[in-house]
Amino acid sequence: MSDDLEKLRSALKAATPDPDPAAKAAAMARAMESFDRHQESEGEARPISDRPNGTGFPTGVLKMLMNLTSRPALTATASVAALCVGLIVVVPAIQKERPGSVAVPEVAETARERAADASVPEVALSQAEPELQTAPADEEAAQADDVRTLTLAESAPAPDPAAPAAKMAEGRAGALADSDMDVRTLIGSAPKADATFAPALAEPNTEVFANEDANPVKSVTEEPVSTFSIDVDTASYSVVRSSLKAGYLPPADAVRVEEMVNYFPYAYPAPEADDAPFRPKVSVVPTPWNEGTRLVHIGIQGRLPALGDRPPLNLVFLIDTSGSMQDANKLPLLKQSFRLMLGELRPEDEVAIVTYAGSAGQVLAPTPASDQAAIMAALDGLEAGGSTAGQEGLEQAYAVAEGMAADGEVTRVILATDGDFNVGISDPDALKSYIETKRKSGTYLSVLGFGRGNLDDATMQALAQNGNGTAAYIDTLSEAQKVLVDQLTGALFPIANDVKVQVEFNPAVVAEYRLIGYETRALRREDFNNDKVDAGDIGAGHTVTAIYEVTPVGSPAVLNEPLRYQPAEAQPELAAEDMELGFLKLRYKEPGASVSQLIEMPIPVEPEAAGEDARFAIAVAGFGQLLTGARYLGDWGWDEVIALANGAKGDDPFGYRTEAVQLMRLAESLSR
Incomplete structure (x- = not known):
């Protein structure tokens, strides 16, 4: 086939014959008849790969193919691809370079303008006009006709003052006629649109995400202790952003709420010079989506040593x-x-x-x-x-x-x-x-x-x-700058290893609780004191956030009925000012150490007003829950999460929080 192509190319480059109106009309009619005979396509299409183009297809055609992403359009894409192979031979004047893609509504006008400017014979223009004016019967036909029109438009010869367009068309038609190769035979060799050709145009989506079912609401009388490993990864947020900017909601398995919350830096109180390498801060704040519950917000700030x-x-x-x-x-x-x-x-x-x-x-x-x-x-x-x-x-x-x-x-x-x-x-x-x-x-x-x-x-x-x-997960150069430049020290220099969190809730105060996120980081209760059990690490300057939703005893928001044979354990008599909602413990190891150290602090009962950092973290936690089904959010939805995040952006020097609000708005539109 390559020898035949070379022969055809040589024929096309041959000297232009003298004009002959009769030969011109016959040649153009034969070419357009062959063109129309091989334009039909059937079936469904599939998206092609976005890898660099080495096929020799016109860039405009490939841009059109890349936009055919719906399942019903799959075979149409394959058919158009096969068609374009044939058209490259039938109409060899296809341009080699096009600056960018051409919008479909402009294609028809381009065909008319090129035909007029190049003085294409009336037979060619009459063949093109029906395709430009007739509305296709369905979407697939429209896509196929758009690509066909684009190819026809590109095939029109450009005007050349030294060689009138009529002579150019006549010469090319004559070269086709004089060639010792049957053009129709070459067209017939182009691959047909069928089930074997379409799959070759794209690789299947094989993405696999690590996640677990959302944490359930737990009864304090049955399970008063919650234990998990901290997590400073940010991959999930970037994957969510990549999906939304591509125009679709992310798979639920791709959403890990703790990684979304911990994507953002927060200004939690830093540890003192002689203290542990990180400092925890705990606050109890109102729950925006449920008046009958409260949120326990745990913020951890790692020390940032001098870079030198x-x-x-x-x-x-x-x-x-x-x-x-x-x-x-x-x-x-x-x-x-x-x-x-x-x-x-x-x-x-x-x-x-x-x-x-x-x-x-x-x-x-x-x-x-x-x-x-x-x-x-x-x-x-x-x-x-x-x-x-x-x-x-x-x-x-x-x-x-x-x-x-x-x-x-x-x-x-x-x-x-x-x-x-x-x-x-x-x-x-x-x-x-x-x-x-x-x-x-x-x-x-x-x-x-x-x-x-x-x-x-x-x-x-x-x-x-x-x-x-x-x-x-790095989806843009801006994300690379965030991870590998702005936060390089925290990403590469650990200050604490195997950091574990354990919260014991007071059954006299708390009836139920649920940990928002950290499903893949759950630990057994006995793992907390076992220094052989691996956990997460904190880098220099890292912040870590964890949020519990708790339901006070006697609240109408309690979801679990009390068990007949499991009454609440008797609690010691405490004065109101001594009452605790729970008790927080953290274990960590100094880098290179094998024995852990312990940090402990009580969780206060009385709620306080949430600051900007806490409110924004809560908004992002709500964002993640909305993306995964919002089982525990009631009627609280996109309007509320957007308003909460927008009002808590605070000092946002790099625009991370502003971008998050934009993603929330985009998710709202896509979820309709």
């Missing part, structure tokens, strides 16, 4: 270069993100790069961060291709990291991937065991997710949670 006092940093970039990473929002965005990060490193820091696809390999030996040219050259040379040998990449990255580690330094592997582990260890439980054995060496593992479509959130969570690291 931080230890040297050893970083191993473990980069997924498999075929699934070739999209623009994956490997290209990854390179840009790491470029931003390099500017924050100090000369004594070191960087190494390990990649994995069909196999793993080290592409940059440990290099001083000051040698940015060498680091960027290694990054820029990365290309996507092959399967995903995740296990082999992890093993080599840890080996490199162990060789870089030294006393008094912080060593961390940063895995950048779309989460598609399909070679080696692919089971989250197996990954958990593997990472657990490696974290004992003192090397932390953080995970950065890129791209959508095959995001394996479950695997990424298993890696980060068991590697004493954090998980973030």
Whole structure:
């Protein structure tokens, strides 16, 4: 077929014959008859990949195909793709470059203008006009006709003062006629729109998210103690934002409320110099969605040491270069993100790069961060291709990291991937065991997710949670700046390990409670005092927020009937000023220590007015609950959450809170 194409191209480039009106009309009629005979398409369409175009299709046509995202449009997309292959041969004057996409309503006018300007023979214009004026019978036909019109418009020859358009059309028609290849045979070789062709245009969505059912309301008389591990990950919020900005509500499993709340920085009171590395603050505030309950707001502020006092940093970039990473929002965005990060490193820091696809390999030996040219050259040379040998990449990255580690330094592997582990260890439980054995060496593992479509959130969570690291999802360069520039110190330098929270509620005051979020971070009661049980870590300057909704004894909001044989335990006689709603305990380890330390404080009974930080955190918690079904919110909805968040934005220097309000408004529109 390639030889035939070369023959046809040579024929098209042949000298233009002298004008012959009769030959011109015959040739154009034959070409348009062949054009119309091969335009029909049937069935459903599917969206094509957004990967870089290497097919030779006109950019305008590809933009049109990329917009066909609905299930009913799938086969139409495949049919149009097959059609365009044929049209590239029938009308070889298709433009090679088009600056941007062309709106569909402008296509018809473009066809008329080009036909008029180029003096296309009347036979060609008459063939095009019915397509421009007749309304298609249905949406699929409209999409097919729009693409057909676009292709016809692009095929019109551009005006050339030195060669009249009539002569150009005549010459090309003559070349077709003189060619020793039957054009109709070539058109017939184009792939047809059928079930085997359509699936090749896009990869299936294989996203997997790690989540559990929302925490239920629990009776204090039956289960007075709540225990969980803190979480400073932010991946869920970024995934939610990515979905909303793409025009659809996120899957419920993608919404982890605690990660949405902890995405934002809060100005909680900082610890004193001689105190623990973080300071908790507890307040009881009114519940905006239920007058019969209250919210226990727990805010934790980590200490931020002077940046000049931080230890040297050893970083191993473990980069997924498999075929699934070739999209623009994956490997290209990854390179840009790491470029931003390099500017924050100090000369004594070191960087190494390990990649994995069909196999793993080290592409940059440990290099001083000051040698940015060498680091960027290694990054820029990365290309996507092959399967995903995740296990082999992890093993080599840890080996490199162990060789870089030294006393008094912080060593961390940063895995950048779309989460598609399909070679080696692919089971989250197996990954958990593997990472657990490696974290004992003192090397932390953080995970950065890129791209959508095959995001394996479950695997990424298993890696980060068991590697004493954090998980973030980077969907824009602005998010890369937030994670790798603005919050780099907190992301890379731990101040407390294995931080656990335990709250004991007073059954004389509280009838019921529920923890909002932290479903994947739940611990058993006995885990709190077990220093062998892993938990979350707090980085320098990190803030952590947790919110309980509690129902006072005697409130009409109590949901559970009292049990016949389980009366409330007798409580000691306390004066009103000595009454406690509950008791808060926190355990943590100093980095490198094996024995935990304990922080304790009572939770007051009387509610207080919520400050801006508490109100905004509560609004985001409500946002997350609305996205997952709002089972416990009653009639409280989008108008209320937007008003609450909008009134609590406070000082918002980077616009994070303003963006959250915009996302709430967008979610409201999409939920209708």
